[in-house]
Amino acid sequence: MKKSEHENFAKRVLDVLGIEKIKSLHEFQEQSLNNQLQDLAEEHNNSIDTITDEAIMGRYKLVTEHIYPDDFIQMSDMIKNE
DSSP states (O other), rough: OOHHHHHHHHHHHHHHHOHHHHHHHHHHHHHHHHHHHHHHHHHHTOOGGGHHHHHHHHHHHIIIIISSHHHHHHHHHHHHTT
């Protein structure tokens, strides 16, 4: 993906998710979401125009509700701080 395409995709993700959702991500969630969005772009041959808002939101929900839900993050932080 070219730099300009990557920047446009990042802006699109920001528009879809909003700054609050992005800011509230734990580092595990952020990295996983980045990986999911990269995979999504690759599935669309880096043609971001073919990626729907629902697909972006779906990847966000996959990460925050199934891969690294808030309960997991809280437990991880508690273990780390012991």
